[in-house]
Amino acid sequence: MATKFRLVLLGFGNVAQGLAKVLVSKREDLRRKFGFDYKIVAVADIAKGSIMNNSGLDLGRLLSLAREKGSITGYPGGLKDLSSVETIRKADANVLVESTWTNLKDGEPGLTHIRTALNRGLHVVTTNKGPIALAYHKLAALAKRKGCHLRFEGTVLSGTPIISLATELMAGSRINSIRGILNGTTNYILGEMENGRTYAEALRTAQHLGYAEANPSGDVGGWDPAAKITILANVLMGGKVKLTEVKREGITEITPNDIRDARSMGRRVKLVARAYQEKGEIKAQVVPERVPESDLLSHVSGVLNAVILSTDVQPDIAIVGPGAGADSAGYALLSDMLALNRVL
Amino acid sequence: MATKFRLVLLGFGNVAQGLAKVLVSKREDLRRKFGFDYKIVAVADIAKGSIMNNSGLDLGRLLSLAREKGSITGYPGGLKDLSSVETIRKADANVLVESTWTNLKDGEPGLTHIRTALNRGLHVVTTNKGPIALAYHKLAALAKRKGCHLRFEGTVLSGTPIISLATELMAGSRINSIRGILNGTTNYILGEMENGRTYAEALRTAQHLGYAEANPSGDVGGWDPAAKITILANVLMGGKVKLTEVKREGITEITPNDIRDARSMGRRVKLVARAYQEKGEIKAQVVPERVPESDLLSHVSGVLNAVILSTDVQPDIAIVGPGAGADSAGYALLSDMLALNRVL
Numbered sequence: 027m028a029t030k031f032r033l034v035l036l037g038f039g040n041v042a043q044g045l046a047k048v049l050v051s052k053r054e055d056l057r058r059k060f061g062f063d064y065k066i067v068a069v070a071d072i073a074k075g076s077i078m079n080n081s082g083l084d085l086g087r088l089l090s091l092a093r094e095k096g097s098i099t100g101y102p103g104g105l106k107d108l109s110s111v112e113t114i115r116k117a118d119a120n121v122l123v124e125s126t127w128t129n130l131k132d133g134e135p136g137l138t139h140i141r142t143a144l145n146r147g148l149h150v151v152t153t154n155k156g157p158i159a160l161a162y163h164k165l166a167a168l169a170k171r172k173g174c175h176l177r178f179e180g181t182v183l184s185g186t187p188i189i190s191l192a193t194e195l196m197a198g199s200r201i202n203s204i205r206g207i208l209n210g211t212t213n214y215i216l217g218e219m220e221n222g223r224t225y226a227e228a229l230r231t232a233q234h235l236g237y238a239e240a241n242p243s244g245d246v247g248g249w250d251p252a253a254k255i256t257i258l259a260n261v262l263m264g265g266k267v268k269l270t271e272v273k274r275e276g277i278t279e280i281t282p283n284d285i286r287d288a289r290s291m292g293r294r295v296k297l298v299a300r301a302y303q304e305k306g307e308i309k310a311q312v313v314p315e316r317v318p319e320s321d322l323l324s325h326v327s328g329v330l331n332a333v334i335l336s337t338d339v340q341p342d343i344a345i346v347g348p349g350a351g352a353d354s355a356g357y358a359l360l361s362d363m364l365a366l367n368r369v370l
Numbered sequence: 371m372a373t374k375f376r377l378v379l380l381g382f383g384n385v386a387q388g389l390a391k392v393l394v395s396k397r398e399d400l401r402r403k404f405g406f407d408y409k410i411v412a413v414a415d416i417a418k419g420s421i422m423n424n425s426g427l428d429l430g431r432l433l434s435l436a437r438e439k440g441s442i443t444g445y446p447g448g449l450k451d452l453s454s455v456e457t458i459r460k461a462d463a464n465v466l467v468e469s470t471w472t473n474l475k476d477g478e479p480g481l482t483h484i485r486t487a488l489n490r491g492l493h494v495v496t497t498n499k500g501p502i503a504l505a506y507h508k509l510a511a512l513a514k515r516k517g518c519h520l521r522f523e524g525t526v527l528s529g530t531p532i533i534s535l536a537t538e539l540m541a542g543s544r545i546n547s548i549r550g551i552l553n554g555t556t557n558y559i560l561g562e563m564e565n566g567r568t569y570a571e572a573l574r575t576a577q578h579l580g581y582a583e584a585n586p587s588g589d590v591g592g593w594d595p596a597a598k599i600t601i602l603a604n605v606l607m608g609g610k611v612k613l614t615e616v617k618r619e620g621i622t623e624i625t626p627n628d629i630r631d632a633r634s635m636g637r638r639v640k641l642v643a644r645a646y647q648e649k650g651e652i653k654a655q656v657v658p659e660r661v662p663e664s665d666l667l668s669h670v671s672g673v674l675n676a677v678i679l680s681t682d683v684q685p686d687i688a689i690v691g692p693g694a695g696a697d698s699a700g701y702a703l704l705s706d707m708l709a710l711n712r713v714l
Contacts, residue, residue: 048542048683052542056542059541060541060542184684185683185684185687186687187535187539187540187687190538190539191531191535191539191689194534194538194709194712195531195535195538195539195705195709196531196705197403197404197705197708198392198396198400198701198704198705198708199701320671322666322669322670322690326666327664330685339392339529339697339698339701340528340529340691340692340695340697340698340701341674341691341692341695341698343529343530343531343690343691343692344688344689344690344691345535345687345688345689345690346666346687346688346689347684347686347687347688348684348685348687351684351685353683353684354683354684354685357542357543357683357684360542361539361541361542364541364542365538365539368538368713369712369713
């Protein structure tokens with residue numbers, strides 16, 4: 027019998043390596059508990075090289091190579107130097123694991139990877155926000171036409187399962203509105219500013235700790251949470267929100283004075299993402315707000331993230347957890363595959 | 371083709387009526403979105419009477435009768451006066467919806483209802499804590515032997531889906547420990563005491579608002595959260611916890627002084643339920659704790675409940691939401707049936 031999950035990994039950075047670690051360490055456990063069995067048939071990464079072997083690759087060995095050499099081309103045997111698209115086309119795989127870098131301009135190269143895979147009849151699990159924020163409805167329709175599953179739990183709140191929570195566990199509820207803290211970097215910086223640091227100092231610490239990138243504009247300009255609230259608005263509320271139309275204010279203009287003012291009113295400045303209905307349309311925004319202490323969001327601190335869902339059937343439900351981190355995002359990919367495993 | 375969900379409702383109190391309301395109001399929506407189609411073949415309630423008609427009963431009419439007359443025996447036609455066990459045996463049903471009262475001594479009559487149904491090959495969805503707290507492993511084994519599903523999302527945190535979150539969305543994680551606020555009544559009373567009320571005053575208000583019962587010992591003595599943490603420990607962590615062996619302290623001895631003392635240390639008194647490992651064994655306890663402000667649990671106020679899960683793969687994940695309420699518990703029963711609908 028063919029192995030149930032035959033995987034192509036496009037992208038073999040921290041997230042895919044986080045997945046690889048848990049796949050290796052839990053292999054027996056996953057097989058015994060869930061009948062989840064896998065084989066890696068190809069790995070391709072723009073920096074680390076590519077390799078394909080339809081008989082299966084040793085994931086532990088790939089991990090060592092990536093860590094020690096920064097390249098997987100030293101792996102013995104197999105087909106090398108295929109492009110990522112050729113890899114999808116030639117691999118004897120049934121699932122694409124897409125974790126290449128997020129591009130919020132046109133979604134590439136992830137968008138092409140996902141389209142190519144779905145067109146070939148592969149299921150797709152991804153942590154790549156670009157394609158889902160920019161083209162969710164089209165990709166979902168394509169997946170449906172091809173009888174494939176497209177899952178992307180890790181695109182929002184990383185390994186904290188907000189998307190499955192809303193679409194599966196809360197199926198039968200109508201989500202009327204969404205509020206959340208969707209970016210850990212900015213939440214960390216705002217917290218440091220509460221502790222008396224300036225914006226510049228707090229940003230430097232965040233960069234030092236690896237929370238913020240050298241060019242931090244995706245986070246502090248609000249693009250990252252804007253992409254995430256676009257995904258939530260479109261997936262959970264059926265919106266037609268375009269990322270470029272999300273009302274978006276970052277935290278670069280927040281001063282220590284603003285923070286103190288808010289504290290003196292018993293409030294905290296938080297970068298709050300919202301999705302809501304207005305005149306029959308779903309809208310989304312990311313704007314710094316002065317959140318009162320009675321609001322759970324005011325107590326979501328550091329790099330934690332949170333989402334609060336308002337529905338038609340019961341009081342609000344909130345989920346709080348990690349919003350980033352390679353292990354957490356890698357685990358999101360596993361949880362998507364375990365969800366596939368329940369229905370395939 | 372036979373209707374996919376042919377339901378017997380045992381118990382037709384507030385929770386079952388909460389379910390009935392959402393089943394009636396969302397009938398078309400559920401059919402269209404999920405292919406979820408149902409028929410009520412029998413309803414039995416110790417106070418309101420019983421009725422069975424394998425051709426189907428009008429749920430809206432049963433709801434009106436229950437509300438207006440407090441009895442459903444005026445429903446035209448059908449078989450009346452069957453016992454609940456006879457109802458399970460004679461109904462042309464495939465799912466038992468069990469929402470009779472919780473009995474933490476011996477689980478009856480719910481335990482017999484659930485056993486009888488599983489033995490007849492019916493799937494079971496229930497909000498009844500008694501049978502699950504006292505006999506989870508036996509009932510799960512019986513369900514497995516009979517090829518049936520046993521779901522009980524509403525036994526803990528009501529319509530806030532903690533059980534499916536851990537067992538389905540976080541499948542592949544090992545739950546190492548659990549902390550939570552699992553009882554809204556005591557959390558409300560402790561909050562009122564923070565606002566300056568005595569225990570007796572706060573309890574009276576809670577009774578007035580319908581949060582606490584005339585005999586409040588199940589809540590204030592910690593039995594209700596003890597039953598819930600027993601369920602979480604046994605279901606999510608594979609424990610063999612016995613309810614009677616849970617270390618249990620209620621809030622009846624908490625004084626306004628205790629509350630003030632805690633506040634002066636920047637802490638709040640909360641009735642915290644915990645499940646954890648000790649010498650290779652899973653243990654559970656319910657004890658008032660002084661929770662620091664840095665802990666999310668200290669900000670779970672009023673009748674809200676929360677659970678925090680610690681796992682082996684990523685930082686803690688918390689879910690916060692309603693822990694009680696008829697509509698919320700009724701919705702939990704629907705969510706259990708929608709989960710069945712995905713796999714049947």
